[in-house]
Amino acid sequence: MAFLATIASEVMAYMRKVILHPATLVYSLVVLLAGTASAAQPLPWQLGLQPPAGSIAEMADDLHDLLLIVITLISLFVLGLLVYVGIRFRAAANPVPSKTSHHTVIEILWTVIPVVILVGIAVPSFRLLYYLDKTAETDMVIKVTGNQWYWNYEYPDEGIAFDSYMVDEGDLQEGQIRLLSVDYPMVVPENTRIKLLITGNDVMHSFFVPSLAVQVYAFIGRTNEVWIDVPTGAQTYYGQCNQICGVNHAYMPIEVKALPAAEYQEWLKSAREEFAMSTPSPAVKPEAGSEAPIVLASAN
Numbered sequence: 001m002a003f004l005a006t007i008a009s010e011v012m013a014y015m016r017k018v019i020l021h022p023a024t025l026v027y028s029l030v031v032l033l034a035g036t037a038s039a040a041q042p043l044p045w046q047l048g049l050q051p052p053a054g055s056i057a058e059m060a061d062d063l064h065d066l067l068l069i070v071i072t073l074i075s076l077f078v079l080g081l082l083v084y085v086g087i088r089f090r091a092a093a094n095p096v097p098s099k100t101s102h103h104t105v106i107e108i109l110w111t112v113i114p115v116v117i118l119v120g121i122a123v124p125s126f127r128l129l130y131y132l133d134k135t136a137e138t139d140m141v142i143k144v145t146g147n148q149w150y151w152n153y154e155y156p157d158e159g160i161a162f163d164s165y166m167v168d169e170g171d172l173q174e175g176q177i178r179l180l181s182v183d184y185p186m187v188v189p190e191n192t193r194i195k196l197l198i199t200g201n202d203v204m205h206s207f208f209v210p211s212l213a214v215q216v217y218a219f220i221g222r223t224n225e226v227w228i229d230v231p232t233g234a235q236t237y238y239g240q241c242n243q244i245c246g247v248n249h250a251y252m253p254i255e256v257k258a259l260p261a262a263e264y265q266e267w268l269k270s271a272r273e274e275f276a277m278s279t280p281s282p283a284v285k286p287e288a289g290s291e292a293p294i295v296l297a298s299a300n
């Protein structure tokens with residue numbers, strides 16, 4: 001009994017310290033009031049996933065919620081069985097144990113029921129998997145290259161490419177987020193489907209933006225294809241490299257900035273001047289004999 005009291009007091013102490021902490025309450029209130037539109041970044045003491053943005057993320061979120069229900073019911077059922085067996089068949093109450101070792105009906109049940117559960121889970125899971133695969137129906141392409149330790153974004157149809165570095169703590173401006181804000185974010189138009197070609201230049205990286213439900217490895221000499229579904233609304237989505245890639249792994253965040261169509265065109269105009277590609281990056285160097293156009297240097 002003493003250890004139960006210890007556990008209870010530990011839980012109470014944790015609740016007092018963390019869940020009832022003023023910062024937690026204020027954040028919970030802010031998140032509740034602000035709704036799902038404003039939090040495409042991790043928050044202190046956050047529970048659960050970041051609010052989903054776009055159809056892929058919504059489907060992934062729904063699948064997560066479904067699995068959470070299934071796993072909770074299974075865990076409670078197994079816990080209930082354990083408690084029941086522990087009490088009902090304890091040595092004191094059951095001095096002569098049964099020698100039963102087989103029970104055909106139960107064995108069939110505990111084979112068939114898990115199979116039914118798994119098949120039930122497989123249906124939404126495969127639906128999401130095949131939905132993720134539909135990279136053909138996209139509006140535009142961005143090539144993302146992981147480097148030690150920054151990202152490079154290339155818009156092949158616009159002839160622009162630029163590096164994206166984390167803003168150092170000392171240089172943070174008003175509204176920028178420590179370890180998440182970058183100097184040049186990946187800018188995208190709202191309400192578009194974007195094909196991402198993800199590759200690496202040195203070691204393995206991983207392009208991970210939780211709110212858009214995208215997490216893809218960036219390998220050297222290999223291009224992974226995925227698409228994101230940017231929802232309507234000007235919004236910034238934050239992510240990080242989540243494949244340990246060296247000493248500055250924690251300092252190569254991802255910032256995806258969604259703009260309304262007109263503002264995106266404005267950005268494109270200035271980006272074409274500032275970020276015109278001088279040479280194609282190594283991963284898109286045209287192969288001998290191919291007709292891929294090479295964009296020449298601009299004069300700035």
Ligand SMILES: [Cu+2]
Nearest residue numbers: 205206241245
């Ligand atoms: Cu990395």
